[in-house]
Amino acid sequence: MKDLTYIDLKECILSDNDGIADQIRELSVKKRFFLWNIMSSPGAGKTTFIIEIISRLKDQFRFGVIEGDVESTVDSLKMQNLGIPTVQLRTGGGCHLDAAMVMKALESLPLDELDIVIVENIGNLVCPAEFDLGADLPSMILSVPEGDDKAIKYPLMFSVCKALIVSKTDSLGIFDFDFEALRINTGKLNDSLQIFPLSAKSGEGMEEFCSWLKQEIESKKYQ
Ligand SMILES: Nc1nc2c(ncn2[C@@H]2O[C@H](COP(=O)(O)OP(=O)(O)O)[C@@H](O)[C@H]2O)c(=O)[nH]1
Numbered sequence: 319m320k321d322l323t324y325i326d327l328k329e330c331i332l333s334d335n336d337g338i339a340d341q342i343r344e345l346s347v348k349k350r351f352f353l354w355n356i357m358s359s360p361g362a363g364k365t366t367f368i369i370e371i372i373s374r375l376k377d378q379f380r381f382g383v384i385e386g387d388v389e390s391t392v393d394s395l396k397m398q399n400l401g402i403p404t405v406q407l408r409t410g411g412g413c414h415l416d417a418a419m420v421m422k423a424l425e426s427l428p429l430d431e432l433d434i435v436i437v438e439n440i441g442n443l444v445c446p447a448e449f450d451l452g453a454d455l456p457s458m459i460l461s462v463p464e465g466d467d468k469a470i471k472y473p474l475m476f477s478v479c480k481a482l483i484v485s486k487t488d489s490l491g492i493f494d495f496d497f498e499a500l501r502i503n504t505g506k507l508n509d510s511l512q513i514f515p516l517s518a519k520s521g522e523g524m525e526e527f528c529s530w531l532k533q534e535i536e537s538k539k540y541q
């Protein structure tokens with residue numbers, strides 16, 4: 319082992335990332351916007367939920383969106399159709415967004431005209447959790463059809479989030495989702511995690527979530 323050069327690339331990548339995440343935090347204070355990172359597996363309902371949030375709160379806040387995808391502009395076109403300033407980040411295979419990518423996207427948004435920037439992260443319950451994006455609200459969506467055991471299988475994601483949105487509650491009659499089991503499993507990882515069962519389709523739970531979100535946004539300190 320003598321003279322062996324050992325470089326922990328993962329550690330280097332994550333420490334570079336954390337430095338840029340800090341710059342994003344400073345930028346968001348200076349430019350006075352709230353940064354919201356939404357993570358989930360593919361199909362959990364991120365885009366549907368974001369559209370519902372924007373349609374409910376667009377008279378109170380000015381939104382911008384950063385869409386992360388491996389390929390395509392499918393989701394960003396939906397945001398553009400709502401008249402929302404949007405940047406599409408294409409990773410071309412990468413399974414997460416990092417802080418440098420988000421910084422690049424922020425540089426293309428009219429930040430002086432925005433109150434909230436939502437990041438729709440790449441659909442994946444693993445890698446996105448490792449990368450701090452400098453968000454005020456790191457959050458995740460777990461849909462009822464995915465099952466209540468995901469905190470056991472993907473613990474880091476549940477550990478780094480401040481809010482857990484349990485989506486598609488309109489399908490609870492079909493799936494055997496156990497909220498008590500979810501609460502027990504997430505409680506072992508993150509006792510400050512706020513859990514919001516809701517359905518972007520039926521509207522159930524959306525109002526409660528919007529009230530909580532407004533409090534989070536209004537509690538951000540801009541000096
Ligand atoms: N039943 C039901 N379906 C939903 C709900 N939210 C999203 N979906 C559906 O789930 C699928 C994936 O939604 P999408 O928003 O594209 O998920 P994303 O890949 O996480 O952005 C679509 O067919 C949506 O219509 C919901 O609250 N209830």
Ligand SMILES: [Mg+2]
Binds near residue numbers: 364365393
């Ligand atoms: Mg989507």
